[in-house]
Amino acid sequence: MADLSLDSVFVVCVAGALAPLLLGLSPRLRLPAVVLEIVAGIILGPSVLGWIEIDAPVQVLSMIGLSFLLFLSGLEIDVRRLRGRVLRLAVLGYLITLALGVPIGLGVEAAGWVGSAALLVVIVSATSLGLVVPVLKDTGNAGDTVGQAAIVAASVADISAIVLLSLLFSTSDGSAESRLLLVATFVTLVGVTGVVVSQAGRWMRLSDVLFRLQDTTAEIRVRLAVVLLIGFTALAQEFGLESILGAFLAGVVISVVDRDSSSHPSFMTKLNAIGFGFLVPVFFVTSGASLQVEGLIDSPAALARVPVFLAALLVVRGLPGALYVGLLGRRRAIALGLLNATSLPFIVAAAQVGMELGSLSRTTGAALVSAGLLSVLFFPPAALSLLGGDRNTTVPGSPERSP
Secondary structure: OOOOOOHHHHHHHHHHHHHHHHHHHOOOOOOOHHHHHHHHHHHHOOOOOOOOOOOHHHHHHHHHHHHHHHHHHHHOOOHHHOOHHHHHHHHHHHHHHHHHHHHHHHHHHHOOOEOOHHHHHHHOOOOOHHHHHHHHHHHOOOOOHHHHHHHHHHHHHHHHHHHHHHHHOOOOOOOHHHHHHHHHHHHHHHHHHHHHHHHHHOOHHHHHHHHHHOOOOOOHHHHHHHHHHHHHHHHHHHOOOOHHHHHHHHHHHHHHHOOOOOOOOOHHHHHHHHHHHHHHHHHHHHHHHHOOOHHHHHOHHHHOHHHHHHHHHHHHHHHHHHHHHHHHOHHHHHHHHHHHOOOOHHHHHHHHHHHHHOOEOHHHHHHHHHHHHHHHHHHHHHHHHHHOOOOOOOOOOOOOOOO
16 A cells, blocks of 8 residues: 555546636636546646556546446436437438448558457447537527437437447457347346336335435435446446446436436436546546557658548538438538537547557547547537527536626
8 A cells, every 4th residue: 555656646636627627717718628638638648748647546536437427428318218200310320320430440441540440430430428418408409309309319329339339349258249148138137127226216115215315424326326337337347348338327227217306306416526526537637648649749640540530420420410301400400410420438438448459559549539529629519500509608518607
């Protein structure tokens, strides 16, 4: 224990705290805090200043932060919306995304940028639900037709990309068929757990105890949610699957089971406070510190990968927005396509998996994350302008501003 240092953890936490504070002091700077967190990690990490060392405490907190981020994304899933014409369009749109991604992936693989075309297809096929939902809520579109369509499309893309990553590119050994069986078994166990938790919540005596302890120092609902999160994450690892699958499904289970939150309205606020107040910023700052940006800076050819990957995001996720012209009209369909092309957390997580597998170089991983950063910077504001958002609408991840 004498050799265990928290110096790097302190620097990471300082960077995570300063990012939104700087945005709050500069209201005209419309940037998501996550962008500043990753940039701060790059500057403070080994690539530039070297103030952050990716040691054991930082790695553990970063891993929990990633799990919590996917957990909170799973909480955004509303299973009741996944039905009807909107669901059919979302599924068809994702299939078109995969079809559009194949030639792009093959071309990038032929250029020697990636070791697996399929991995690139999966990486660029996701949409950041955690970024799309705040945009729609800020503009007041979350409950209308375009909001419903965008949320369902992002949900389908997030779920599918996470499952495909775990199924095809797990860091564990085994064939695709054996991993498919493992995924099916794991999802079945998650479903059974969800049913058990749901039935237990209807036991009046237990319900009374939960209500009595939820706002005391016991914070029983938060503790049980964390148990479910860590348990599913550890179980996914035991099955040889990516931990993000377990974390995401833990959030989905709670979103399904916890349909009536009127008796505990502060539950989600507390989970967001733990995640976005502490753990998630640690993950993003550490991700920035882990990026090898020297290769991008030193080589113009490597730097050219960033706009290529950004264009790939826009093509594979944006073009399927044309399916919604008949439902939403051209202007809103374009806005939906831009929101669908917004992705960052999954890119960061999947790039790390690719680098562990040797399918992505550190330089290519940095280029993919940079493209994700740019998608967050440019696509949501463009979508807001098309949706007619007011001037006081905030960028997702930025501090709230009053009119």
